[in-house]
Amino acid sequence: MSRKIAVIGTGKIGEALLTGLLKAGRSPSEVLVTARRAERAQELRTRHGVTPVDNAEAAKLADTLILAVKPQDLPALLDELAPHTPADRLVISAAAGITTAFVESRLTPGTPVVRVMPNTPALVDEGMSVISGGGHATEEHLALTEAIFDGVGKTLRLPESQQDAATALSGSGPAYFYFLVEAMIDAGILLGLPRDKAHELIVQAAVGAAVMLRDSGEHPVTLREAVTSPGGTTINAIRELENHGVRAALLAALEAARDRSRELGSATAN
Helix, strand or coil, X not given: CCCCEEEECCCHHHHHHHHHHHHCCCCHHHEEEECCCHHHHHHHHHHHCCEECCHHHHHHHCCEEEECCCHHHHHHHHHHHHHHCCCCCEEEECCCCCCHHHHHHCCCCCXXXXXXXXXXXXXXXXXXXXXXXXXXXXXXXXXXXHHHHXXXXXXXXXXXXXHHHHHHHHHCHHHHHHHHHHHHHHHHXXXXXXXXXXXHHHHHHHHHHHHHHHHHCCCHHHHHHXXXXXXXXXXXXXXXXXXXXXXXXXXXXXXXHHHHHHHHHHHHHX
16 A cells, blocks of 8 residues: 655745655655645646645645644644644654654654754755654654655764754755855956856866765865965965864854754744
């Protein structure tokens, strides 16, 4: 018998997961979606052949519920789902900062809950999703969650106590790279390059560096040193980055993101 999956709150990340499920071989008839707007629901039906339903119907019909909503929207959604969600459902929450204990407390006792922090490169099948099981989640539940999110990139299991740090590093991580690329493009323009040429140069440098980091197995220090000749251009640039406290700024930024993830969880719990 086929197992149905419902993606509840099918925004950009939700649609990326939906696409990953279909590319992995799941039939559109096995996937349910919910959306706030009727036109969005129809768009998903037309584009993917899936069945739009309301939240209550999704909870009744699907074996696995993926909650792809913002943290501030999760409490109301759980209150809506609870009367229709038996304890044999797997509930996967992708809401930043929200603990599995909080989700469990709003649902039928014994409901298995898995917390996931994906990131936006899931939209191009290069996502990183960090997975933590709640008190009732078994190895089977974790493996099923991994199979779903492997369709849009890679997965990594971590203890839930490390989820806020992972959110700061991986969930928010792409934004830091975009910020750096933006600054480097502006620097290229300052140095006299046309914007489109500076963009092409920096984006390809970023892609190439990322592939080398992933595929070479080398530590980033080793790869950086390979570019850094004694008395050359790169070491002068690195010196300026250190003089301006870029490393310390990154550490502070990640701590701020981690703390905000904790605040989101605390605010929702209260």
